[in-house]
Amino acid sequence: MGLTGPAVRRPREELASVSAMSPNWITTRLDFLTNWARANSLWPMPFGTACCAIEFMATAASRFDLARFGMERMSFSPRQADVLICAGRLPFKLAPVIRRIWDQMPQPKWCISMGACASTGGIFDNYSMVQGIDTIIPVDVYVPGCPPRPEGLMYGILLLQKKIKGESFTDDSLREERPVGPDGLYLPPDRVDELSEPFGNSISQTRSA
Amino acid sequence: MPALSPSIPALRDAFGDVIERALVSCGDTIAYVRRDRAHDVLAWLKDTPGQEFDYLTDLTAVEYRDPERPLEVVYQLRSLARRADLRIKVALDREEPLEVRSVYDLWRGADWLEREVYDMFGIVFQGHPDLRRILMWDTYVEGHPLRKDFPLRGHFSRAEQTRQALAANPEAHYSLEELSIAEAFHELPRDMRERLRRGERGFVR
Numbered sequence: 001m002g003l004t005g006p007a008v009r010r011p012r013e014e015l016a017s018v019s020a021m022s023p024n025w026i027t028t029r030l031d032f033l034t035n036w037a038r039a040n041s042l043w044p045m046p047f048g049t050a051c052c053a054i055e056f057m058a059t060a061a062s063r064f065d066l067a068r069f070g071m072e073r074m075s076f077s078p079r080q081a082d083v084l085i086c087a088g089r090l091p092f093k094l095a096p097v098i099r100r101i102w103d104q105m106p107q108p109k110w111c112i113s114m115g116a117c118a119s120t121g122g123i124f125d126n127y128s129m130v131q132g133i134d135t136i137i138p139v140d141v142y143v144p145g146c147p148p149r150p151e152g153l154m155y156g157i158l159l160l161q162k163k164i165k166g167e168s169f170t171d172d173s174l175r176e177e178r179p180v181g182p183d184g185l186y187l188p189p190d191r192v193d194e195l196s197e198p199f200g201n202s203i204s205q206t207r208s209a
Numbered sequence: 210m211p212a213l214s215p216s217i218p219a220l221r222d223a224f225g226d227v228i229e230r231a232l233v234s235c236g237d238t239i240a241y242v243r244r245d246r247a248h249d250v251l252a253w254l255k256d257t258p259g260q261e262f263d264y265l266t267d268l269t270a271v272e273y274r275d276p277e278r279p280l281e282v283v284y285q286l287r288s289l290a291r292r293a294d295l296r297i298k299v300a301l302d303r304e305e306p307l308e309v310r311s312v313y314d315l316w317r318g319a320d321w322l323e324r325e326v327y328d329m330f331g332i333v334f335q336g337h338p339d340l341r342r343i344l345m346w347d348t349y350v351e352g353h354p355l356r357k358d359f360p361l362r363g364h365f366s367r368a369e370q371t372r373q374a375l376a377a378n379p380e381a382h383y384s385l386e387e388l389s390i391a392e393a394f395h396e397l398p399r400d401m402r403e404r405l406r407r408g409e410r411g412f413v414r
């Protein structure tokens with residue numbers, strides 16, 4: 001499995017796609033380089049809807065200074081963003097909005113779900129709230145807390161950087177777009193129901209109560 | 210025992226038994242008004258010298274847990290000049306359609322308040338210029354969430370709720386005015402345009 005071997009016998013046009021190759025010395029070095037660059041220049045798209053956004057602003061401000069982690073620029077346009085940070089609860093009314101923002105972000109892209117409400121619906125287990133944004137868009141890192149302290153968000157960002165540094169060119173599934181399907185959901189309906197199940201104190205409440 | 214607001218005797222003189230009852234609760238005077246004359250009473254309270262309730266602090270509704278009790282529409286009035294408050298309630302019998310006349314023509318601020326009450330309780334405000342949902346999206350079909358017969362988590366499954374929410378096309382349901390505020394700049398009064406051009410955001414008279 002080196003440069004010599006199958007690569008020599010392939011026509012040139014097949015070699016044009018690096019991702020078509022199996023992992024070898026060149027791709028792993030390229031992976032290292034691109035992942036190093038990607039992980040250390042994440043431009044966040046802040047989607048702040050509630051109190052988590054206040055902690056997010058504190059994280060970005062001078063005391064905690066997100067710029068130390070390469071997040072120098074908040075990208076308020078999804079077209080120039082790498083990581084969507086959903087800071088706060090997401091009502092159903094905003095579900096099509098965050099879905100469109102996610103669809104507008106170019107690959108490679110990641111998502112951090114900041115706080116209990118974005119991750120699970122939190123205390124808002126009611127008619128108007130999305131029970132976890134992972135029923136709407138794929139999520140890479142969940143940051144617990146209500147709201148998480150800036151240290152918590154930074155730990156989530158460091159986890160995301162670690163995850164990015166483990167990615168590989170040759171794995172196309174990482175960059176696969178998962179659009180909303182013909183049934184109007186991006187996950188199977190029973191999966192959405194399962195993710196939205198009540199938990200904690202609210203399990204004793206029935207749907208009809 | 211705090212005294213009734215002096216507006217109550219004046220109201221009784223002017224309207225008689227339209228004022229069903231009046232009481233004081235936590236220092237606030239509450240007057241119950243018959244539904245068919247509610248608009249007249251509110252207009253009288255706004256325009257009569259000595260009353261001048263020129264500010265509608267809030268407009269909301271109450272449904273009680275007791276299924277026998279009627280729904281109530283609540284008008285919280287304030288006279289800025291006299292520094293006086295008054296609460297008017299209109300009971301809506303459950304046997305009849307939940308309808309009451311809009312007070313948009315008296316207080317423009319009632320516009321969104323009445324839309325919210327319509328959205329949450331399903332009370333129809335007759336004569337409102339633009340009565341549609343305001344908090345829930347326009348294609349929301351599960352009902353009116355603050356009614357007591359509405360389950361906390363809604364009627365549909367989470368998957369169905371998510372599907373309907375994702376299918377809502379938000380841009381399609383805004384009126385043209387809401388989408389083109391910037392384009393309406395030239396329709397503003399001249400002095401307002403000049404203030405906006407200078408970057409002024411508001412002023413105190």
